[in-house]
Amino acid sequence: EIVAAIDTALGGEGPLSGLTAIVTSGPTHEAIDPVRYIANRSSGRQGHAIAAALAGLGANTLLVTGPVSQPDPAGVRVAKVETAEEMLRACQEGLPADILVCAAAVADWRVAKTAGQKIKKEDGGKLPVLSLTTNPDILATLSKPGRKRPRLVIGFAAETENLEANARSKRERKGCDWILANDVSDTNGIFGGAENEILVIDTAGQESWPRMDKQAVAQRLAQRVAQHFANRKKR
Template structure:
């Protein structure tokens, strides 16, 4: 997705500037060509030499450098990129951008560019919430600037709140999404197709306050729904309980239990492809308590469990309206590929996407994934990537499979 893309990275002068070094490394791992411009304030936190060592390119710092202007003028520097990325975007940099200031190399390059601009703000919570900053933000977004973050949490100044620089992998994911969206503007091979995606956990009630569930953030399923919609598919996302916002251009149905998820999937048919990513609880209470179960001094209560419906197997076994392509996910802690192959045979689905979720991988709830695509004929070992990149690649494989025109 990012191979040979060119990014001009503007590094602002904030404590979060040190994270730009990891960002450069992550972008370079994905084949991005990075050039960097540093403000003078940024050089108080990290050195131009560190940046140059990671980019493999000269780091630019001065507007009135005869050598730099002769080798790479600021106009050319600002336009020989596919994207201008500002990390961290300080309150001062945002103010300069919003008001069209050109007082140093960074702000001059930003004013002179004719390329898309993305910012990742980072600052003190009160600076972020100040009316002037919010006014500048509205101006920038009105000008078409794309924003990533900020997040909320402990800040370097000791305060807590909004203003924390977005995680590096979230920024990488936003860059991947930007380029994929740009490519898809004229490339929508799934137009006319219908897609069904399940995501997140299910909650099976024990009583009104307790439930049985699996550890799933829903991030991979949501990314797949977004990727399919971006390729033109009319996409329905059936989501268990998550904290994620509804993906853009996706019809999202929120459910709680496995039985509700199955009913919603059946109501969404017919579909050309079904991607079952949800971590559905295998069991539920035979008879959930209508009131909170209280301790009675006699030890833990006896919970009688029954098996939940198998959504993947049910969709795979349908006759009249079976999706043309049914894909399951297998999260395993050992024998990942072997168990996935056995699951594909048992469920009668077409493909299985297997991933290792053993302790220490960080995949459950994380932003990255390493998967294996198991088909009837082969096993494809995909390299580690962000969940958005995995979604993009899977959506493309689905589009290739369904390349015949929709009826």
């Protein structure tokens, strides 16, 4: 890891040298008021590992992360954000990039009007109503065709049912190139855990990876990205 970081710092050669990557990681926190928020479960382990793995293969990498307790990976620039809107802005500021991996668990909704003061709990009073509004869709926004679109856009699909169908439909809806789908049901310990079990869906079809360490998933993904760019060079 240290060697990889030094390699990168010195512009050492790797299969992704000369390419730039942006990786999102962690959850976003959407404030309800100064003390309460809505969040997604996400440890940031998978996204952080992917940023480290891409940098390890020589990519100039920016990690855009929500609030996590993971340490910053070595050899990577890190932008720390809290909300989905901040995360989108940080990604846009990082463009242009060749590779984008959206591994963050972005909150789909936020509260329409954040309260400036703590909402008081009135004993026996009525409950507050949380009116939600839709957050920007980071993956769909950055997948839109155009001059600034990264050449390879990779999304994640965290599902609790109908993994393949939901992931395949997500890839088409978002307009990204690859989807890495995983089952995050309560029972399998993937959320916040050390391991992951991935189904990769791309234009060519699908590829099922065995359950492995999140570090190993990151290495395998970085290798697949390197292979993709190697194939493009040849053509």
